[in-house]
Amino acid sequence: MSDTDKAILNRLFRDHGDILGASKTTLISLQALIASIELLKSDKDSFREEITKLQRAVMETEPKIVPLMHLLEEWQEDLNKSKETTLAGMKRYAVRSLQGKIQEFKDNVRLTVEHGIDQVKDGDIIIVHSSSSIVKSILIRAKTVKKKRFEVLVLEQDMRITKELLKALIQAKIEHMVVPEYCLNHHLDRANKLFFGAVSVTPDRKAITGVGTSGIVSLCHLYHIKVYLFINSLKFAHQSLKDQNIHSKTVIKWHNDYEYNLYTHSHDHVSLDHIDYIYTEKGLINNKRGRAKRRVSFR
Amino acid sequence: MNEVILPIAIFVIVYVLISFELVNKVVAALLGVATILMLHIIDEHTAMSLVNTETLMLLLGMMVIVGILRKSGFFSLIAVKIAELTNGSPLKILLFFAIITGVLSAFLDNVTTILIIIPIVIELTIGMGLDPKIYVIAMALISNIGGTATLIGDPPNILIGSKVGLTFNQFIANLIIPVILAGTLGLLYLWFTDRKSFQPIDKDLVKLFSVQLLMEKIKHEFLSIKIDKVFLGKCLGMLILTILLFVTQTITSLSPGVVALSSAMILFIITKSNVEKTLEEVEWSTLLFFVGLFIIVGTLEHVGVLEWIAHNVFIRAGTNPFVLTLLVLWVSGIVSGFLDNIPFAIVMIPIITIINQATPVPNNILWWALSLGVCFGGNLTMIGASANIVSVGIAKRHGIHISFLDFMKKGLPVTLIALICSSAYLMIYLWVSL
Numbered sequence: 001m002s003d004t005d006k007a008i009l010n011r012l013f014r015d016h017g018d019i020l021g022a023s024k025t026t027l028i029s030l031q032a033l034i035a036s037i038e039l040l041k042s043d044k045d046s047f048r049e050e051i052t053k054l055q056r057a058v059m060e061t062e063p064k065i066v067p068l069m070h071l072l073e074e075w076q077e078d079l080n081k082s083k084e085t086t087l088a089g090m091k092r093y094a095v096r097s098l099q100g101k102i103q104e105f106k107d108n109v110r111l112t113v114e115h116g117i118d119q120v121k122d123g124d125i126i127i128v129h130s131s132s133s134i135v136k137s138i139l140i141r142a143k144t145v146k147k148k149r150f151e152v153l154v155l156e157q158d159m160r161i162t163k164e165l166l167k168a169l170i171q172a173k174i175e176h177m178v179v180p181e182y183c184l185n186h187h188l189d190r191a192n193k194l195f196f197g198a199v200s201v202t203p204d205r206k207a208i209t210g211v212g213t214s215g216i217v218s219l220c221h222l223y224h225i226k227v228y229l230f231i232n233s234l235k236f237a238h239q240s241l242k243d244q245n246i247h248s249k250t251v252i253k254w255h256n257d258y259e260y261n262l263y264t265h266s267h268d269h270v271s272l273d274h275i276d277y278i279y280t281e282k283g284l285i286n287n288k289r290g291r292a293k294r295r296v297s298f299r
Numbered sequence: 300m301n302e303v304i305l306p307i308a309i310f311v312i313v314y315v316l317i318s319f320e321l322v323n324k325v326v327a328a329l330l331g332v333a334t335i336l337m338l339h340i341i342d343e344h345t346a347m348s349l350v351n352t353e354t355l356m357l358l359l360g361m362m363v364i365v366g367i368l369r370k371s372g373f374f375s376l377i378a379v380k381i382a383e384l385t386n387g388s389p390l391k392i393l394l395f396f397a398i399i400t401g402v403l404s405a406f407l408d409n410v411t412t413i414l415i416i417i418p419i420v421i422e423l424t425i426g427m428g429l430d431p432k433i434y435v436i437a438m439a440l441i442s443n444i445g446g447t448a449t450l451i452g453d454p455p456n457i458l459i460g461s462k463v464g465l466t467f468n469q470f471i472a473n474l475i476i477p478v479i480l481a482g483t484l485g486l487l488y489l490w491f492t493d494r495k496s497f498q499p500i501d502k503d504l505v506k507l508f509s510v511q512l513l514m515e516k517i518k519h520e521f522l523s524i525k526i527d528k529v530f531l532g533k534c535l536g537m538l539i540l541t542i543l544l545f546v547t548q549t550i551t552s553l554s555p556g557v558v559a560l561s562s563a564m565i566l567f568i569i570t571k572s573n574v575e576k577t578l579e580e581v582e583w584s585t586l587l588f589f590v591g592l593f594i595i596v597g598t599l600e601h602v603g604v605l606e607w608i609a610h611n612v613f614i615r616a617g618t619n620p621f622v623l624t625l626l627v628l629w630v631s632g633i634v635s636g637f638l639d640n641i642p643f644a645i646v647m648i649p650i651i652t653i654i655n656q657a658t659p660v661p662n663n664i665l666w667w668a669l670s671l672g673v674c675f676g677g678n679l680t681m682i683g684a685s686a687n688i689v690s691v692g693i694a695k696r697h698g699i700h701i702s703f704l705d706f707m708k709k710g711l712p713v714t715l716i717a718l719i720c721s722s723a724y725l726m727i728y729l730w731v732s733l
Binding site (some may be wrong): 004005008009012013015016019020028029031032033035036037039040041042046050051053054057 | 386426427428501502503504505506507508509510511512513514515516519
């Protein structure tokens with residue numbers, strides 16, 4: 001795979017992840033994979049090679065899309081068990097297996113959302129920052145299905161991301177207030193919960209999250225606002241923070257006569273110690289130091 | 300003597316100012332008009348009588364219709380669907396987008412088409428790691444070629460149709476063959492000279508996967524506006540009705556200008572569109588530019604300059620209709636490559652009227668030669684047509700630099716192909732007609 005192809009794939013994952021969140025990105029990726037397999041014109045032998053090449057490419061993305069990696073590993077195992085001998089049969093088997101993975105992932109997300117809905121109480125003022133699809137679903141269903149009365153404090157950041165969140169809140173008629181991310185301190189006496197999602201959770205007790213989340217979590221933790229992380233267990237990574245390939249880049253910036261290098265990272269990392277509750281599809285998990293590592297591999 | 304020299308001098312100065320972009324073209328044209336009036340070459344009433352209101356009504360009407368239609372998100376929807384249909388095949392991207400650009404340009408103005416198509420093409424090609432330059436240039440070239448096919452596709456055609464009284468159907472019937480020929484051969488040329496960059500990707504799973512992810516991103520970015528089906532239905536219904544009225548012009552006796560302006564006003568009422576906001580999207584500067592040029596060129600006609608040019612430049616070339624047709628086609632083609640084709644068409648219309656009176660050429664062939672020449676000629680250089688300038692501008696905003704030479708490398712051969720196709724078509728048409 002050429003460097004250009006690698007850079008393109010990385011950027012696409014980041015763009016999707018930023019706007020739609022890691023869970024939605026995983027689903028889109030699996031659906032994209034099905035479409036690609038159907039379009040692929042190869043012979044029987046190169047079909048396997050192409051799949052291995054793709055899997056290697058997904059393993060190296062910046063950042064790593066952990067649930068996708070896990071599902072593709074399982075998919076590869078499935079494919080190894082296949083006894084199909086024709087290309088058409090192999091393709092059919094691969095697609096069927098992927099459809100199973102999509103269903104498995106959707107079920108996990110649905111269950112996580114169900115647990116999340118129970119955490120929304122009447123009168124809550126919930127801080128939301130990232131564009132996590134799980135958090136969005138929790139808020140929408142809590143309002144539209146459970147008829148809970150709560151308010152959302154939307155922290156404005158990159159408008160591409162905030163817009164997605166606002167669109168969902170407006171459509172579900174959820175009461176909300178938008179404040180700049182840097183003005184959160186003025187609202188800490190009102191808000192009582194922070195909901196967020198993450199790209200992954202690592203064995204060294206870090207959650208890889210959207211940019212800006214780290215500061216918000218720290219502030220909420222400091223002011224004793226309950227911090228909730230909603231995450232599908234497929235997002236528990238095998239490797240530590242340094243192996244999560246968080247993308248960094250340097251951009252040359254100008255301001256009037258000043259030129260400077262701006263160093264940026266595509267994602268934040270948040271210590272699990274600052275998080276009060278972690279909910280997965282299995283419900284609340286134990287977030288005590290020393291236990292998380294075991295939890296990471298509990299799948 | 301001054302009666303002749305002064306209008307010529309004013310015209311030349313205005314033309315130089317416009318061509319070299321020394322001042323804004325509207326300011327240049329209206330300054331020319333002001334000078335003509337101040338020097339009492341003609342009076343205000345004569346000046347106003349020189350303005351072709353039919354052209355202005357047609358342009359204003361179509362600008363309003365397109366402005367309202369754009370808000371429906373319909374064109375973005377079509378462009379995204381086309382992007383999906385390509386499945387990331389570079390050749391299909393070129394071909395499918397060229398077809399949609401050509402068709403849209405025939406019924407909308409070229410700049411609107413370019414504004415809709417180019418951003419998606421750039422997003423798609425950059426996202427796939429392809430060089431977007433060739434696609435951007437190709438779409439600009441095809442928009443000019445497609446716009447040639449109809450009365451409303453390109454401003455020079457609107458001018459010719461309105462001034463000469465040619466119908467919508469006559470334009471399509473007489474120009475569709477050279478347009479399809481020029482478009483097809485032009486695309487073939489673009490593909491052939493860069494065929495390595497159009498290699499299929501369907502044997503590479505990673506590339507196919509990236510393309511599918513990219514399609515999702517494009518869908519999300521370009522289809523973020525919720526499509527109001529009722530609004531869209533009203534817009535499309537009105538557009539279809541307008542085109543039907545253009546087509547049935549000989550039965551209804553309604554001129555295209557009246558049809559377009561009436562449709563636009565009805566569309567305002569039935570869609571309850573914000574009039575002020577929509578009118579902001581009308582290119583008033585283009586309309587004013589037309590007014591200025593109508594008066595300046597009308598003055599030249601008024602004082603007999605154009606008659607002199609017709610007799611001493613074109614008619615001197617002989618009375619052979621084949622020679623005259625080719626002369627009109629190639630002179631228009633080459634000049635339009637370097638000068639704005641709108642003022643050039645305005646100048647040429649009275650000249651061709653005089654030539655036609657002196658040496659009648661059957662079946663309006665000289666008018667078709669003018670239309671093909673000025674519209675296809677716009678492809679010669681980056682500054683030959685508004686669509687080219689806008690395309691290069693959009694590309695620049697995306698960090699893609701297309702130089703004058705880059706454009707000409709593709710534009711010159713495509714223009715030559717188009718003019719050769721047109722020459723062959725017109726010669727056969729004339730031979731059959733005589």
